Amino acid sequence: MNDGGSVPWVAYVGPFLFPWGEAGSRRVYGVTRSLVAAGYQVIVAGGDQTPSIETQLEEYISIHQCSYLGLQERPSSRMSSFLRVKQVLWDWGKRTVRWLDAQKTPPKYVILYGGNIQFAWRLLDWCHKRDVKLIGDVVEWYDPRHMVGGVLGPINIGDKLAFHRVYPRFDGIIAISSLLENHFLAKGCKVIRVPPTIDISKFKIEKPLKRDSGQIELVYTGTPGKKDLLSSIMAGVLQANARCHENNKFVLNVLGPSAEQVRGMLDTEQLPSCIRALGRVPQVDVAQHVQRADFSVLLRPPSRSSKAGFPTKFVESFANGTPVVCNLTSDIGEYLQDGQNGVICKDCSSGSFSASLQYIASMPPSERELMKKKARYCAEAEFSFEKFTGKIAEFLHSL
Missing domain, CATH: 3.40.50.2000 (Glycogen Phosphorylase B;)
Known part of the structure; x- marks a missing residue:
């Protein structure tokens, strides 16, 4: 009282x-x-x-x-x-x-x-x-x-x-x-x-683990509901991998939905090796998964709901120093600079998402690392x- x-x-x-x-x-x-x-x-x-x-x-x-x-x-x-x-x-x-x-x-x-x-x-x-x-x-x-x-x-x-x-x-x-x-x-x-x-001070960037596989890690966090098009994201990953010279160039870690739910979205009994369903993860561990990823991913349809809201996961990804691959909804376009701190998908289709991933595949690792720094800088400047x-x-x- x-x-x-x-x-x-x-x-x-x-x-x-x-x-x-x-x-x-x-x-x-x-x-x-x-x-x-x-x-x-x-x-x-x-x-x-x-x-x-x-x-x-x-x-x-x-x-x-x-x-x-x-x-x-x-x-x-x-x-x-x-x-x-x-x-x-x-x-x-x-x-x-x-x-x-x-x-x-x-x-x-x-x-x-x-x-x-x-x-x-x-x-x-x-x-x-x-x-x-x-x-x-x-x-x-x-x-x-x-x-x-x-x-x-x-x-x-x-x-x-x-x-x-x-x-x-x-x-x-x-x-x-x-x-x-x-x-x-x-x-x-x-x-x-x-x-x-x-509070940007709560997002402490840990030294990332070195990966020798050459794979590019993507991460999705949250509950898709009726807003996030997770099935289109996964389809785009499969399409991009089919077009890349290296097998399974992209790996998607899905945090939130169960393995059964993810299999249902793909309509398959066994998940492909490039899709990892990690289920519910304690909130304190989510940041580690996001920071380890090269990009976080998000696709939303151009509905009133997606235009009126603003995804918290976008802000937190930037705060964790992880650029975002997504289509433009809400006011994301005011902060996401294509090729600088993330990659803009033309629309919310799996084809557009796949095209964005192929663009990412052509980037040298040094460019992806620079994008991570710019994402963090944007969070410090705009969302503190x-x-x-x-x-x-x-x-x-x-x-």
């Missing part, structure tokens, strides 16, 4: 916030670092079942002005299906509002990450009654066909109302992409664009939380 001290504090709330590990938490981590550096105390109140009391996040954030607690907004797995639906559709936000009411002094700002229209409405009502500024941290805008129930489903209808009616009534918006920035500017909102940000500390502070003051 906030003790009513003199340091202004910010409540960063949302049902999908976790202490660490998930993309949403890493987003909040970056913005929180900027807020603390600007002099604010931050309490991250997520939707988890635990911890039930405020816990310092010193394991992940080496500062004393940030703590975390779970408000049990997300339904427990022990609940019945009916109670889970009820909590999401009708009760979301109630626990967060009760927690805010219990604070000795209200926060100076409330930042909402995620949540449905009911969550947003409850916070909007609470903040307006208490003259607390409410800010939306908007990082996604899903396609209706990817939502349960489709275009006419309650989730899509609520999402549409939130983007066109509720979020525009917030005092400000932190947008992760130019598409979201432009949408809310057109609604008359005060907006600041902040891409995924990181320090770059946005003053900008975010100025934005808050303007509200």
Whole structure:
């Protein structure tokens, strides 16, 4: 509980916030670092079942002005299906509002990450009654066909109302992409664009292991879902290897999906030797796999979802000194320089991806090493939380 001290504090709330590990938490981590550096105390109140009391996040954030607690907004797995639906559709936000009411002094700002229209409405009502500024941290805008129930489903209808009616009534918006920035500017909102940000000091580059095979290692990390075209990536690797003079010139390490899932995407009972399905890897070990790779890879279709979001894995690959091979979605084109810190695919097809790999195969190793250095430099210059500390502070003051 906030003790009513003199340091202004910010409540960063949302049902999908976790202490660490998930993309949403890493987003909040970056913005929180900027807020603390600007002099604010931050309490991250997520939707988890635990911890039930405020816990310092010193394991992940080496500062004393940030703590975390779970408000049990997300339904427990022990609940019945009916109670889970009820909590999401009708009760979301109630626990967060009760927690805010219990604070000795209200926060100076409330930042909402995620949540449905009911969550947003409850916070909007609470903040307006208490003259607390409410800010939306908007990082996604899903396609209706990817939502349960489709275009006419309650989730899509609520999402549409939130983007066109509720979020525009917030005092400000932190947008992760130019598409979201432009949408809310057109609604008359005060907006600041902040891409995924990181503490670059946490990404320590280890000396890579020497490889004598001459193979070029690629790495994919994450859960493909409906956004990442992992099957096209794998098909492109097979096509490129078939065209290279050396057998299995490219090797793809897949982190996240199980071997069974990867085999299903390729529709084969046995994976080719150039595709390695490593399954789920602890978050602390992911960086080592990325750093060892020559390139990380990503293909996404040109949908509203891929244009509105911004892949955290792109930023973290650069921070690990690993260039990226991908097609252009969101604002990636502002940072990815073809042939300098990565390689741009013409589109999201396996053929275009294969052509990009063949271009990479023609590079001397020294050129690939230079690309790794340039990727790291871009991360330091463009995605460090320090770059946005003053900008975010100025934005808050303007509200």
